Amino acid sequence: MDRDFECECWNEILSTEWIDGFSPLQLAAKKGRVDMVEVLLQAGASVDGIGAANIYSTLDHTIFELYQNLTDDHYQWESTLSFAVEGGLEMVKIILDTGIDANEPPHELEGRTALQKAAQVGDMAIVEYLLDKQADVNAAPAEWRGVTALQAAAINSHFDIAYRLLERGADPNAPGAEEERRTALEGAAEMGRIDMIHLLLDNGADISSADFGVVQFENSVELAQCDGFYAAARMLKRYRERLDTELGP
Missing domain, CATH: 1.25.40.20 (Ankyrin repeat-containing domain)
Known part of the structure; x- marks a missing residue:
């Protein structure tokens, strides 16, 4: 040189x-x-x-x-x-x-794996490349304000990336960080993204099981309403009502 x-x-x-x-x-x-x-x-x-x-x-x-x-x-x-x-x-x-x-773990304080970071910033090309390099689609979030790759995509409204991650096996019900956390569904609800909420629910996001499902449903509705996304809150409630009808007493 x-x-x-x-x-x-x-x-x-x-x-x-x-x-x-x-x-x-x-x-x-x-x-x-x-x-x-x-x-x-x-x-x-x-x-x-x-x-x-x-x-x-x-x-x-x-x-x-x-x-x-x-x-x-x-x-x-x-x-x-x-x-x-x-x-x-x-x-x-x-x-x-x-x-x-490619799966170098994140620092416990708001760190990100490379895939989590790519999903957060919305770079599909890097997401695809890292997935092809065997990046863990379900790598655990950092303890404080961490996110899984799917949570990062949902919170930041990157629909195409969320769709791709789900195709590659991302868990829509992965728990959030230990502190300052959001699940993917909660993040989508907080942003009022009805399309993202539909995507997650259609791919198994839980809003009905005891404990986790009920808490995730209530949190998602509350987050949507607090930010003025009443259509998103109503959609979640209707989806839950339909599930209750299908499952019965």
């Missing part, structure tokens, strides 16, 4: 405004800078780990100290592969080609 170009890349990296504890590799991946990512990988950048733990071996002591001073341990929640999703499909391919696990 041309030395001047490499130096230019390093200069841009080191002059970047540091935010949220991102490593240089994560910043480059997030910004879609294939050129910088290639330089960093050739220099020995590690794709493993979360945030500041993802520091690469070739940084000299001075740069490492600067890096430590400019990062915040409280915001190191994303893996490099998850950041790469924001950089586009080509970036995801580059990072996966390093041998990193």
Whole structure:
């Protein structure tokens, strides 16, 4: 690689405004800078780990100290592969080609797997690519404000992605995060997405079983009504009434 170009890349990296504890590799991946990512990988950048733990071996002591001073341990929640999703499909391919696990688990604080992130941002091409790379369609959410891939698609109103995930075996009744959670149906109801609600109900979203089904139904209706989506709330109630009639006493 041309030395001047490499130096230019390093200069841009080191002059970047540091935010949220991102490593240089994560910043480059997030910004879609294939050129910088290639330089960093050739220099020995590690794709493993979360945030500041993802520091690469070739940084000299001075740069490492600067890096430590400019990062915040409280915001190191994303893996490099998850950041790469924001950089586009080509970036995801580059990072996966390093041998990193497509199912790298999310950090417990609002982290995302790569598939969860792709479903959240609505990138169908990356979703398809990750599924073909055996990404777990039902990977568990992060403990705090986490989401499954289907929950991410439903909450963010990405109907086509939700449809595809269900085709590939996504569980419409997967539990949400331990804290600040939504199921896929609750997320769809909160957004007033009648089409998404229909899709989930037609694919087995539970609103009738004791405990989970009843709670999910009540939460979904309440969330829809609180945000003024009365048509969505009425549709859920009608669907529940029909189920009660079919199942009988």
